[in-house]
Amino acid sequence: MHSTLRTERLVLRPLAPDDAEDLFDAYRRPEAMRFMDDGAHSSEAETKKMVDGMLDGPGTVWTVRTAEGGPALGYVDYIGNAGVPGMGYFLHPDHWGNGYTSEAVRAVLDYGFDEMGLDRVELWISEENRASVRVAEKVGFRRRGRMRQKYHQDETGHDKLTYGITAEQWRTGQLAGNAQAAYLLAPILAVPDVQAAAEYFCDKLGFTVGFLYGNPPTHGGIHLGEWTSEGAHIQLSLTDQPLPEKPPVGFYVFMGEDVDGLYERYQAAGVHIEREPTDEPWGMREFAIRDCNGYLLRFGRPS
Template sequence: MELKTSRLDLTPLDPEEHADALHAAYGDPVVMSWWTRPATATEAETRQLLAADAAQPGAALWAIRRAGDPAAIGMAGLLGGTAIPGLSWILAESEWGHGFATEAASAIVEHAFGAAGHDRVEAWVESTNTRSIAVCRKIGLTERGRLAQRYEHRDRPHEMIVLGRARHPEPTSVLHLEPVLPVTDVAATTELLRAALAGRVSFSAGEPPEVAGMVFGPWSAGPSVQFVRKPRGECAPVVLTLDVVAGFDELYAAVTAAGTAGVEPPVREPWGRREFAFRLPEGHRIVVSTPG
């Protein structure tokens, strides 16, 4: 099904027909610096990439063309093989700055909620990709969460923002999930994690503290944990995992310098993560994890 906007024609993607023109985007390292894969070396490689993406279950992809112009300047669509349809687009660098990505993405969202009958769409955008974040916001996608990611051609992990939109406005029933750990000494535990993981006490009640909250990050809300004072016999050990993007090695050095107990050195896990761990006095195991 062809889609049209005031300036664009969106034609169902044909890897054989469109690969040559789209190689201007897929073969450009600047454009592909935001992509999940490195730039393609040849038009044949671009054709293979497009064919693989188009073959994913549920994929609906279009070549972007200026109205009346047969040459493709980019690709946009809904990715296949995802639980929620994933909005995606790419444009040749020469076409940036004209609003084409916003125009194409808006048409695809309208199609998703109309003819395609989807209830939701979402886009995963790197936190430093301000152009794509702006596109998402212009077409009504809002932030739904964040996660650490690392693509094989990147030399370090990066932060991804998950932005989404529902066909009908819907409240988010769970805004935040906060674990509560029983500890014998709330003040000592918060001080330990302040030194080891740069945590910040968000509230504390009692003298000595009976309960306290700790936030990891500089903002008023974010990843957090509560501590409540209990007798040692009521402090059954649990495992708490912290997912980090930057500063993994520095955090390990800080944990070691803080004199924490049971420090386990960094290892590369079979599931593609680098992790180290340490224990609180009650036996709680804190795992710090980053994409490997």
Template sequence: MDAAPTLLDTARLHLQPLRPCDAPALFPLFHDPGAMPYWHTLPHASVDDTRATIESMLRPPHARWWTLRTAADPARAIGFLGFLGYAGIPGFGYAVHADHRSQGYVREAARAALDEGFRQLRLDRVELWIHEANLPSRRVAESLGFVRRGCFRQMYPREGRSRETWVYGATPARWCAGRAHGGPVPMAAG
């Protein structure tokens, strides 16, 4: 998974490889305390903070991140998603600007990225770590066919305390079987 991510297109979105030069477009997302209340860092004070975060996201071997851009306005990044690149179990994450939420963009983009991960990159599993109170993200995970597999406590700097982080998992067998029938199938725990 060391190569740069490929361009991915969906019915309504263009997924382009995330680059440090996307920092100005993504800064409002990272800066607004209400936009990403469950993120693992404090709100960004500057575009340089966002650029540094993007650079750190891209640094791990096997990391693959994309910006989300609508087909109607492909010049503007409305969010990002991708694989964290950790050794072992590939983590997956996503975020979208508040004015583009509840429109199915994350779900649509995640389907394309997960297809890439399972079919082309041959990942044997993917995990999502979701703050216990992040109901919208939990709904997205479950609609994609991820199943909750456990939890652990994690420090959330924006809250100044630790909270439960729920672990959701997906495997290629269930993902590909579900996609062959028009969508992911519910996955059994285990």
């Protein structure tokens, strides 16, 4: 059980089953749910189901209350099983504009970095959610990029901004500035087993799972880099068609680290090496591997 946190004006208590009654008063409000995954709740039972799911899940959730006591006004949480530790926050509309969310987020960041040993935390915020963006930037998160998402209740997709902060930035106060937002290209690899391919990329190549869809998975996303919206991204999609031993497609990963060091780690992990590190005439030092399904990946950086 995680600890109760206290700030000057707030008490943050671990989520409990009976918090559903308080939270329903916020979840039934359409303006509060505009940027959430689901629409406004129509019954307390719907909110209770959500709370039960949060309690059964791998995340860590605190309800937000005033120091004087009273009902739960919202929550701040760490999302479990995410490649980069993710944070979410939610507050009853009647209490917007009081600075409660940023105050609670600061307390949860302190706890996450100091007690949970997190090295970074990430937020995904709808671009239109200006209030949430203001909270992120006020606390000190830096914008890292953007990506496209669509909630099931929406007719069209929307842009989500990725904000992130590292433990070092939080502790040293180096919080200013945002990275330039950019779209990313993510090739889709057809694979006979999405779960096995994702495990190979994570265990052998150092990638992180962004998501797996289905049980067993039929689609998934993996990435190599510090933040979800940066670095090398690959999507994995289930196919029942046989793959050639060496599929006629390859991928180039521009690296931000030492080529030879990565090569040695892959070699020690038993990765199939297609070509050892070589200084190429076009000014890059590169090596190549083949993954568990025969796809070619070349890694390089300026020599």
